[in-house]
Amino acid sequence: TLKSTDCPYKDLKNGFLFSCFTGLRISDIRNLKFSNIKGDRVQIIQKKTNTEADIKLNETAIKILTEQRKAKVDKFIFHIPNGGKTSKRLKEWILAAGIEKKITFHCSRHTFGCLLVENGADVFTVKQIMTHKDIRTTLQYVEKVDTTKDKAMDKLPVL
Numbered sequence: 001t002l003k004s005t006d007c008p009y010k011d012l013k014n015g016f017l018f019s020c021f022t023g024l025r026i027s028d029i030r031n032l033k034f035s036n037i038k039g040d041r042v043q044i045i046q047k048k049t050n051t052e053a054d055i056k057l058n059e060t061a062i063k064i065l066t067e068q069r070k071a072k073v074d075k076f077i078f079h080i081p082n083g084g085k086t087s088k089r090l091k092e093w094i095l096a097a098g099i100e101k102k103i104t105f106h107c108s109r110h111t112f113g114c115l116l117v118e119n120g121a122d123v124f125t126v127k128q129i130m131t132h133k134d135i136r137t138t139l140q141y142v143e144k145v146d147t148t149k150d151k152a153m154d155k156l157p158v159l
Helices: 008-022 026-031 059-070 084-098 104-119 123-129 135-144 147-154
Strands: 041-045 052-056
Touching: 008 059, 008 084, 008 104, 104 123, 104 135, 104 147, 123 135
Parallel strands: none
Antiparallel strands: 041 052
C-alpha cells in the first residue's frame, strides 16, 4: 500500500521502503553512502551497535538504489531530516495511504524481520542479519508471524 501511495518526500519514502528490505535503522539509512554499496551488498558499521553489517540486497532494494542514484545530490543515498519533521512527514504519507495504525520509521525494521520469517528464514539467521545481540529480541518476529507455525506443521512427513 505504501509503495503505491504518492509521497512528496521521495527520500523518506524510498528510505523507509529500503529499510523494509534491508532492516537498516533510520540512523544507518541517514548515514548510508553510495560507497557503502559493494556490488549487490550493503556494508556498514551500524551506528547503534557499532557492529559490522554485510547485507545482500534483494531486487527491490536494488531498484530503490537505482532510483536514488539517478537523483544523486551528494555522497549520501537518502536525505532524511532529524527530529519531528520526519515523523510528521511519515505520518502524512501513512494517512494518505489510508492506514490509521501508528507507524514509526522503526516499523520498517520490524517489517523486514517479519518478511524474513514469513519467507522461511530461521530465527538464528534473522538474528544474524538484523545484528541482534540477544535471541530474545529476534523471537518477537517469530511470535508475530502465525503462518510460521502452519508452515512448520506442513513440513511433517505423511505416513
